[in-house]
Amino acid sequence: MKWALIYLITTTSGGTAIWDTGFRTTNYDVCTRQAISIRETIKTKQDLSLYGGRRFHSWSCVPVGG
Numbered sequence: 001m002k003w004a005l006i007y008l009i010t011t012t013s014g015g016t017a018i019w020d021t022g023f024r025t026t027n028y029d030v031c032t033r034q035a036i037s038i039r040e041t042i043k044t045k046q047d048l049s050l051y052g053g054r055r056f057h058s059w060s061c062v063p064v065g066g
Helices: 028-042
Strands: 002-010 016-025 057-064
Touching: 002 028, 016 028, 028 057
Parallel strands: none
Antiparallel strands: 002 016, 002 057
């Protein structure tokens, strides 16, 4: 089973969107460590997404087929 790292954001219209980071691994723990690393890297950055929405700061590792 593969794991995908996704990120939840809110859109400017108030809805939610899922950003698939493209990161894939066969190990859930590796995926989780990647999420923690990214979260720590962007902690000091502005709290806005590329699309102008506010970030939930919610990184998740979800199972994907393959």
